[in-house]
Amino acid sequence: MKDPESISYLTQQQAVEIDELLMGPFGFSVDQLMELAGLSVASAIAEVYRSSEYNRVLVICGPGNNGGDGLVAARHLHHFGYKTYICFPKRTAKPLYTGLVTQLESLSVPFLPLEGLPQELSNDFDILVDAIFGFSFHGMPRPPFDDLINLLVSIKEHDQTHQKSPVIVSVDTPSGWHVEEGDINGKGIKPDMLVSLTAPKLCAKMFCGPHHFLGGRFVPPSIVDKFKLRLPPYPGTSMCVRVRKPPQVDVQVQIPPENLEKHGEADPFVQFQKWFDDAVAAGVKEPNSMALSTASKDGKPSSRMVQLKGIHGEGFVWCSNYGSRKAHEISENPHASLLFYWSVLNRQVRVEGFVQKVSDEESEQYFRSRPRDIQIGPAVSEQSIVIPGRQLLHKKYKELEEKYSDGSMIPRPKHWGGYRLLPEHFEFWQGDESRVHLRLRYFAEEIGGKRVWRIVK
Numbered sequence: 001m002k003d004p005e006s007i008s009y010l011t012q013q014q015a016v017e018i019d020e021l022l023m024g025p026f027g028f029s030v031d032q033l034m035e036l037a038g039l040s041v042a043s044a045i046a047e048v049y050r051s052s053e054y055n056r057v058l059v060i061c062g063p064g065n066n067g068g069d070g071l072v073a074a075r076h077l078h079h080f081g082y083k084t085y086i087c088f089p090k091r092t093a094k095p096l097y098t099g100l101v102t103q104l105e106s107l108s109v110p111f112l113p114l115e116g117l118p119q120e121l122s123n124d125f126d127i128l129v130d131a132i133f134g135f136s137f138h139g140m141p142r143p144p145f146d147d148l149i150n151l152l153v154s155i156k157e158h159d160q161t162h163q164k165s166p167v168i169v170s171v172d173t174p175s176g177w178h179v180e181e182g183d184i185n186g187k188g189i190k191p192d193m194l195v196s197l198t199a200p201k202l203c204a205k206m207f208c209g210p211h212h213f214l215g216g217r218f219v220p221p222s223i224v225d226k227f228k229l230r231l232p233p234y235p236g237t238s239m240c241v242r243v244r245k246p247p248q249v250d251v252q253v254q255i256p257p258e259n260l261e262k263h264g265e266a267d268p269f270v271q272f273q274k275w276f277d278d279a280v281a282a283g284v285k286e287p288n289s290m291a292l293s294t295a296s297k298d299g300k301p302s303s304r305m306v307q308l309k310g311i312h313g314e315g316f317v318w319c320s321n322y323g324s325r326k327a328h329e330i331s332e333n334p335h336a337s338l339l340f341y342w343s344v345l346n347r348q349v350r351v352e353g354f355v356q357k358v359s360d361e362e363s364e365q366y367f368r369s370r371p372r373d374i375q376i377g378p379a380v381s382e383q384s385i386v387i388p389g390r391q392l393l394h395k396k397y398k399e400l401e402e403k404y405s406d407g408s409m410i411p412r413p414k415h416w417g418g419y420r421l422l423p424e425h426f427e428f429w430q431g432d433e434s435r436v437h438l439r440l441r442y443f444a445e446e447i448g449g450k451r452v453w454r455i456v457k
């Protein structure tokens, strides 16, 4: 979501009301909501912190529903390939919780007693999940959770001494924060990731870590209407959606350039996703803008900006006018190159390969995902031809706007659709103040009928 202010934040009272409605007239059971919440949390963690790098997870569970969400998240994280541990100091005898504990025990997920927690959590875990208190919390944290919260606070103090420390993921609200006013005295947990559930609570406005996600993809439209909720749409089949980007991230610290080679992923798509996520987290404006270079059949090049719609079917997809100059060049010569440049990170990525049109069904999906006013655009514009006059285009736009003002479906013009570049080569470039720039290159090769990536550093 581009503007964080355009999203809704709930008061504590509203959060309670929505929960009551969901479990009352809307027919949800607490187990269902917990399952979906926990799955959302695990999905968000897996989206940002890959198990190959951040494998050891400690989930700290409180006595209520937030703790239950944590238990469910722990089960999913286990299945996602993380080495998961649980600290659940105040177990409850309710069947919902004993069931969750039994499920985890059957997976041999270790439950660590409070006194058995390692003193130096930093050495033993890569991710700490704070599932202690949720939106119904008020007052002061009581033992033993006060000490656990202090432990999480001290982790970040360690962080300032530049020791490697685990990341902290808070479920719905950072525990100990005021649900509406946030970290009142500035001495609370400073999570790296917050996964808001159903809708962010007011305290989330004060969250300034790099990763804010929303989960709980179950809110019925009538609740959205009743509470006038503005929530970001969930992409595809995802259980979570990124909400907000921080104003700035010191990426020189996050991934030091000299470590680029060490940090290179075996799969260039994974490497790309990591850098793209960094660009999003660093607040890059339109990180998906890329220069597309094509060439005519006699090798004369041309470049222009287009927008990446997504990486689907092993390729980079954008949409355009099939009558444009680029379309003409692609039809003559399918070899093309894409270039991303994220100046705040001093990074560029070049992707070279060959281009094909996506299927009509896929183009239709991209078209339908555009806001209605933008759907009208392609019907008006004939790209790369001499414009008969701006006024004429505006007139045509107005006519079409009027024609579809009743909400009827705007048909996709036949000349508008998607292209997919299937990469054969990637180059990741990291600039450095010392001017010792680093490059990580990947070349596609066929070995035994299988496509593999050769890395050249």
Ligand SMILES: Cc1cc2nc3c(=O)[nH]c(=O)nc-3n(C[C@H](O)[C@H](O)[C@H](O)COP(=O)(O)O)c2cc1C
Pocket (backbone or CB within 6 Å): 289, 302, 303, 304, 305, 306, 307, 308, 318, 319, 320, 321, 324, 325, 326, 327, 383, 384
């Ligand atoms: C940031 C940015 C993003 C753009 N995204 C697209 C896009 O996704 N698809 C597109 O056809 N044109 C896009 N355009 C317009 C193209 O750059 C270009 O002007 C147009 O596609 C005609 O190009 P051609 O005559 O070389 O085919 C974008 C322009 C800018 C500046």
